[in-house]
Amino acid sequence: MPNYNIYVEYIYTVLRTIKPDVEFTENTDLVTELGLSSLQVMELIEHIEDHFDISISLNILPDINTVGDLARKLQELNG
Amino acid sequence: MLLDKFQSMAGVRAELEAIGIVPFGAVTEKITSATEGVVNGHQVILAGTNNYLGMSFEPRCIASARAAAETWGTGTTGSRMANGTFAEHIALEQELAQFYGVGQAIVFTTGYAATQGMCATLAGPGDVILLDADSHASIYAGAQLSGAEIIRFKHSDTHDLEKRLKRLGDRTGNTLIVVEGIYSMLGDVAPLKEIAELKRRYGGYLLVDEAHSMGVLGEHGRGAAEAAGVEDDVDFIAGTFSKSLGATGGFCISRHALLEAIRFSVRSYIFTASATPGVIASVRTALKILSEEPQRRERLWENAHRLYTGLKKLDLAVGPSVSPVVAVTIKDRVQALQSWQALLEAGVYVNLVVPPASPTENSMLRCSVSAAHSPEQIDQIIAAFAAITAKYPAGSPAV
Numbered sequence: 001m002p003n004y005n006i007y008v009e010y011i012y013t014v015l016r017t018i019k020p021d022v023e024f025t026e027n028t029d030l031v032t033e034l035g036l037s038s039l040q041v042m043e044l045i046e047h048i049e050d051h052f053d054i055s056i057s058l059n060i061l062p063d064i065n066t067v068g069d070l071a072r073k074l075q076e077l078n079g
Numbered sequence: 080m081l082l083d084k085f086q087s088m089a090g091v092r093a094e095l096e097a098i099g100i101v102p103f104g105a106v107t108e109k110i111t112s113a114t115e116g117v118v119n120g121h122q123v124i125l126a127g128t129n130n131y132l133g134m135s136f137e138p139r140c141i142a143s144a145r146a147a148a149e150t151w152g153t154g155t156t157g158s159r160m161a162n163g164t165f166a167e168h169i170a171l172e173q174e175l176a177q178f179y180g181v182g183q184a185i186v187f188t189t190g191y192a193a194t195q196g197m198c199a200t201l202a203g204p205g206d207v208i209l210l211d212a213d214s215h216a217s218i219y220a221g222a223q224l225s226g227a228e229i230i231r232f233k234h235s236d237t238h239d240l241e242k243r244l245k246r247l248g249d250r251t252g253n254t255l256i257v258v259e260g261i262y263s264m265l266g267d268v269a270p271l272k273e274i275a276e277l278k279r280r281y282g283g284y285l286l287v288d289e290a291h292s293m294g295v296l297g298e299h300g301r302g303a304a305e306a307a308g309v310e311d312d313v314d315f316i317a318g319t320f321s322k323s324l325g326a327t328g329g330f331c332i333s334r335h336a337l338l339e340a341i342r343f344s345v346r347s348y349i350f351t352a353s354a355t356p357g358v359i360a361s362v363r364t365a366l367k368i369l370s371e372e373p374q375r376r377e378r379l380w381e382n383a384h385r386l387y388t389g390l391k392k393l394d395l396a397v398g399p400s401v402s403p404v405v406a407v408t409i410k411d412r413v414q415a416l417q418s419w420q421a422l423l424e425a426g427v428y429v430n431l432v433v434p435p436a437s438p439t440e441n442s443m444l445r446c447s448v449s450a451a452h453s454p455e456q457i458d459q460i461i462a463a464f465a466a467i468t469a470k471y472p473a474g475s476p477a478v
Contacts, residue, residue: 042212
């Protein structure tokens with residue numbers, strides 16, 4: 001099963017395609033720092049769902065601010 | 080501070096007003112017919128009103144509304160659960176149920192209240208709402224209120240829907256699948272035949288919002304489910320009176336007898352004043368006309384073909400298929416704003432759609448065709464687009 005680091009690495013991979021010129025870390029805020037629009041957040045979610053063959057509930061989104069938050073939540077939900 | 084989050088919106092509005100463009104909340108100063116009026120000071124052809132069958136100025140509907148106001152008064156002054164259920168509301172519910180060939184119907188005060196209320200009520204904590212990514216805001220709002228787990232599938236992608244149904248396993252029995260008949264932004268039709276087949280195979284309940292497809296699709300105008308031949312697979316159909324029926328209000332019909340019990344659990348039904356008698360009366364007449372005059376639907380589609388092919392010939396980025404909703408995609412937001420204003424000045428009102436209201440990062444000039452448009456008016460709309468294409472060549476083709 002994927003672990004936290006695998007989720008983080010894959011999130012980085014997707015973010016590099018959406019925001020190729022921006023540096024980011026696990027603590028980077030997806031909206032306030034990276035400036036992802038709501039549509040780009042959903043694009044990120046779709047990539048993760050396809051890659052790991054999972055469905056991500058929209059209900060988790062209000063608790064997600066950073067790359068690390070998202071990876072932690074994915075690990076919690078999917079192992 | 081509490082209000083800080085609204086500063087960016089205020090800034091955008093101020094910026095637009097400074098350059099003299101007022102696209103959102105444009106003021107209709109005069110209406111002269113179902114297809115003509117004065118908007119923001121410009122005499123225009125109305126090409127963005129969702130008035131698909133031209134019912135808003137149908138003399139028989141106006142006469143019904145006038146007579147009802149004189150008989151019943153201007154408003155009900157109460158909710159359906161209290162003093163706001165008049166005989167007219169019951170009659171309309173019976174006529175809607177008959178129109179769809181089912182046993183039950185609920186009339187709501189707005190279309191938004193119908194879809195939001197049904198989504199919020201049908202599913203609850205522990206259940207799942209599986210919705211199309213391009214669903215209307217009322218569906219998203221209802222899903223959020225429901226407390227159910229919300230999962231979205233890629234727009235009209237039945238392969239993606241199937242993957243998600245498979246992942247749910249035996250939870251599909253507690254799953255509400257929500258789709259629209261015609262999607263409001265690009266005018267594309269949901270693949271309901273395939274969606275119904277997936278529902279049969281994996282289980283779940285299916286709600287179809289026919290807001291933009293009632294009166295538009297199907298031999299009898301019942302919508303996309305009728306056109307796809309899957310009405311028996313649809314558990315709930317929600318819709319609106321504010322498009323093909325030319326008024327305002329909404330409804331939900333179902334073949335499940337429990338709809339009568341559900342009615343008394345829907346907060347957007349219980350805690351709001353009921354639709355005014357004039358509105359209900361005009362909708363009853365419009366529903367009768369919709370049933371008896373299929374030629375309106377034929378004219379609508381003739382006009383849709385004329386506009387779609389005309390704009391396509393200009394190399395504009397229109398939607399994937401011919402539809403009464405014809406949306407031209409424009410990548411650049413400023414270009415879209417300028418084009419919208421130029422169209423208005425050229426005598427054509429369309430809807431301007433910018434992210435996040437649009438389904439992509441692009442903006443759109445969204446037209447909706449009416450059976451009441453004359454072929455000459457459709458040609459004038461095409462000519463206006465041709466003029467702005469010449470003026471703003473960078474904006475076309477957009478994608």
